[in-house]
Structure formats: C-alpha cells, structure tokens
C-alpha cells in the first residue's frame with residue numbers, strides 16, 4: 001500500500017467536511033477498499049473512516065419502510081429479519097468475518113457488477129440517502145462500478161419499502177463467493193420488479209420482460225419461454241455469456257418459487 | 261504516525277502506527293503476537309481471524325487505527341488461566357483437527373465466535389460458518405468434528421472421512 005493518513009470523524013458533518021478534500025476517500029468496512037489499496041489500485045492521501053459516524057448506524061422500520069444506516073454491517077442486516085429476503089441475502093455475503101466489517105453503504109457505493117445488495121436495492125425500488133439528497137435506485141446504479149454519487153458524497157442510509165413477497169437467488173461463483181448470477185424478485189401492490197446482478201457488463205439491471213409476465217401472473221410458469229440475450233453479458237473463465245443468460249432465467253424461476 | 265491504544269487479551273497496550281498499518285501487522289510485527297497467521301493477505305483464507313469487540317474479523321483486512329479503543333482477542337489469549345488448552349483447542353488436539361497447524365489460530369478464533377453465538381450448532385452450520393477459513397491439510401472433516409465436540413455434542417456418528 002502507498003502511505004496515507006486515517007481520520008475517524010464522529011459526526012457526519014465532520015466526515016463530509018473531511019471528504020471535501022479531493023485527495024481524501026471514504027473508508028467503510030474496508031472489505032473491498034483494503035484489498036484494492038494492497039494492490040496499489042488506489043492512492044488516496046487520506047482515508048476518512050465512516051465507522052465512528054453515529055448518524056450512519058442503526059436499522060429502523062416505520063410505515064412499511066426499512067431504513068438501514070449506511071454504516072450498518074452485513075452481519076447486522078442478516079440478524080435483523082424485518083425484511084426476510086434482504087436479511088437472507090446479507091447472511092450469504094462472503095463469510096462471517098467479512099459480514100462483521102462490510103457495510104451496506106460501501107457495497108452500494110462500490111456497485112461491483114457481481115455484488116448482492118445492488119440487486120436488492122433495485123428490485124425493491126429502494127432509495128439511496130446521501131448527505132446531500134435522496135436518489136432512487138433506478139437512477140443510482142449507473143454502470144459497472146459506477147453510481148450517481150458525486151465526489152465526496154456519502155451514502156448515509158438505504159430505505160427499502162418492504163414488498164409483499166420477495167426472494168434472492170444467488171448462483172455462487174465458487175472461488176470468490178460473489179454472485180456468478182444473482183436475481184432478486186420483489187412483488188408489491190404496484191407490480192413485480194426483477195433485478196439481475198453478476199450477469200452484465202453494464203452491472204445490475206432490471207429484466208423488464210420477466211417483470212411484465214410476473215406482474216400478470218406471479219408464478220414460475222409465467223416465465224416459460226422467456227429468455228435473455230447473451231449480448232453484453234459477462235464472459236469469463238467461470239462461465240460464458242450464454243451460460244449466464246441461461247442462469248438468469250433459472251435463478252428468476254427459483255426466486256419466484258421461493259418468494260415469501 | 262498516530263498513537264493507538266487497545267486492550268489485547270485483557271492487557272492494555274499502545275503503539276505508534278501508520279494509517280496503512282494493518283491490525284495483523286500491528287499484532288505480529290509490533291507486539292510480536294505471531295500466533296495470528298497471514299496465509300493470503302487478500303481476505304480469503306481466515307488464518308488471521310481475531311475478535312474485535314467480540315466479533316470475528318480478518319485482521320489483514322482492518323487497519324490498526326480502526327481498532328483504537330477496541331477490545332481485541334487473539335489466539336495467544338485463548339488458553340485457560342493455568343495455561344492448559346481451552347475446550348476448543350483441546351478438541352482440535354483430541355480429534356486431529358490440525359496437521360501443519362497454519363490455519364489453526366484462525367479456525368479456533370472462528371470456532372470460538374461461532375460457539376458464542378450458537379452454542380449447539382449443527383454440522384452444516386459449522387461448515388457454513390467456516391466459509392472464510394481455508395485449510396490446505398485436513399480436508400475439514402476433523403475440524404468440524406472438533407468444533408462439534410467442543411460444543412459438547414456427541415461426535416461418534418460423525419465419520420472421519
């Protein structure tokens with residue numbers, strides 16, 4: 001790692017001020033950033049740790065909306081249980097030690113094309129709350145490792161409307177344990193949303209044909225005959241684009257069958 | 261350099277660290293607590309697992325500065341007060357849960373974290389919990405068996421495959 005200093009502000013205002021320095025970068029749980037720094041793929045002069053910021057902690061629920069602080073760990077979401085499909089997703093991220101450090105704010109800000117939370121946020125129609133504004137998940141995830149966040153902007157919370165039924169199915173990439181393909185299905189009074197992670201070079205995205213079919217008839221059978229194109233899907237040593245395209249349909253069916 | 265203070269295995273310690281100093285480096289290089297092993301340094305293997313404020317973490321993937329003020333437990337503090345092996349360590353010995361022993365500190369620390377939350381886990385819960393702990397020697401069966409035994413459950417039916 002190149003050398004840098006670490007600051008640990010106790011309030012959001014101090015963190016925002018510290019991040020206004022263009023050579024400063026936010027540090028969440030470090031479960032992505034520390035490996036990146038070790039490979040010298042980033043060279044911030046200052047890391048602003050968000051782990052001491054009180055306003056970013058805690059999970060609360062009101063009016064059918066679950067609000068999770070940006071500094072909440074995967075492990076805390078896993079044991080919360082008020083949005084079961086989301087807690088199940090969190091309990092399958094990495095391993096227990098990763099879950100004890102990694103945060104939801106870091107995960108959505110990073111927008112890894114194979115990460116789990118972006119699929120939950122997009123399918124649930126979540127709102128990403130920052131120190132400056134609220135951004136709908138549909139507008140937040142822009143592309144692979146790209147989000148609508150401005151320089152120095154901090155994800156302070158993610159708000160999830162709790163659906164009637166939801167489920168996440170992850171086909172695990174056996175080496176990294178990230179999603180080779182993951183599909184999150186959420187059914188609400190307004191219809192069904194289907195978000196796919198792991199599959200596309202564009203990052204997390206919705207599968208509109210499946211959403212239409214499932215909004216009319218929420219059953220695995222409604223998906224018969226539907227398939228996604230392999231164009232623009234990720235191809236690597238773990239699976240070809242065609243293999244991933246096939247998995248998207250299979251995982252979607254499984255998620256519908258398991259949705260509760 | 262900044263000063264950090266923490267309680268490690270019940271003792272207050274302090275030291276000077278750089279921003280980039282990993283908790284694992286602070287433990288091993290500054291405090292000479294070399295029981296915490298570095299297997300991969302890429303967050304994969306779990307040989308470096310310690311407890312920070314009661315939670316299992318990979319010490320190679322946490323900065324020492326982030327542990328300022330925390331309570332840390334490492335393998336060096338696991339034995340009973342009289343120096344004898346604790347229940348988990350003794351079960352690893354009894355059930356041949358180690359061969360070269362390189363992964364063992366992390367395995368024992370992960371097992372301790374599991375049994376604190378879930379004192380009577382099932383075999384599959386033990387296997388799932390060890391997701392982030394890699395062993396190149398044992399094939400895992402005897403590690404799982406040792407942890408089941410440490411939890412006080414009958415292991416006679418668990419085959420040493």
Ligand SMILES: Cc1cc2nc3c(=O)[nH]c(=O)nc-3n(C[C@H](O)[C@H](O)[C@H](O)COP(=O)(O)OP(=O)(O)OC[C@H]3O[C@@H](n4cnc5c(N)ncnc54)[C@H](O)[C@@H]3O)c2cc1C
Pocket residue numbers: 025026027028029030031032033034050070071092093094095098101102103104105106107109110112114115116117153154155156176177178179303304
């Ligand atoms: C072995 C292993 C297995 C993993 N498996 C999975 C998996 O199965 N599924 C999965 O989804 N992920 C997985 N991960 C990644 C893990 O979920 C990370 O915790 C997560 O991607 C990043 O969160 P973090 O809090 O650790 O962020 P950091 O690593 O600290 O930061 C990541 C990026 O986000 C920025 N950032 C951090 N917090 C904020 C914030 N609040 N606001 C704005 N920007 C911020 C940082 O500046 C950095 O650019 C795995 C990681 C490891 C090491």
Ligand code: FES
Pocket residue numbers: 297298299300301302303304305306307308309318319320321
């Ligand atoms: S040395 Fe930390 S996970 Fe391998």
Ligand code: FES
Pocket residue numbers: 357358359360361362363364394395396397398
């Ligand atoms: S006993 Fe050798 S790595 Fe596990």
